[in-house]
Amino acid sequence: MxxxxxxxxxxxxxxxCDLLLSAGLDALVFGADLAGGIGELPAAGLVRVWVAPDQVERARALIDEWQAGGIPDEDELNRLADSGTGNGELWA
Structure with missing residues (x-):
């Protein structure tokens, strides 16, 4: 991962994580349970979303699009899940 x-x-x-899962990627959240340790642990960088190594490019492209405000609809997520190309051409 x-x-x-x-x-x-x-x-x-x-x-x-849910966005990535909806697009057919294998995604997991790590570190969410560490938030209660703030004060004893660093306050940032604890909670991360992880994907399989062969899905990194697709995941980052989808996250970038989401952060830019382009939230895909259900049809687009289904197309992404069905494509499984892993070539980063999410919005072609």
């Missing part, structure tokens, strides 16, 4: 997104919170991470 490879980290593709450093979240501000567990909720933020879960939103991104």
């Amino acid at each position: 490879t980290p593709v997104y450093e979240a501000e919170s567990g909720i933020d991470a879960q939103l991104v």
Whole structure:
């Protein structure tokens, strides 16, 4: 697994993870349970979303599009899940 997104919170991470899962990627949230340790642990960089190494390019492209405000509709997510190309051409 490879980290593709450093979240501000567990909720933020879960939103991104759900977006990636909806696009057919294998995504997991790591570190959400560490938020209670702030004060003893660093306050940033604890919560991350990880994907399989062969899905990194697709995941980062989808996250970039999401952050730019281009939230895909259900049809687009289904197309992404069906394509499985892994070539980063998400919005072609």
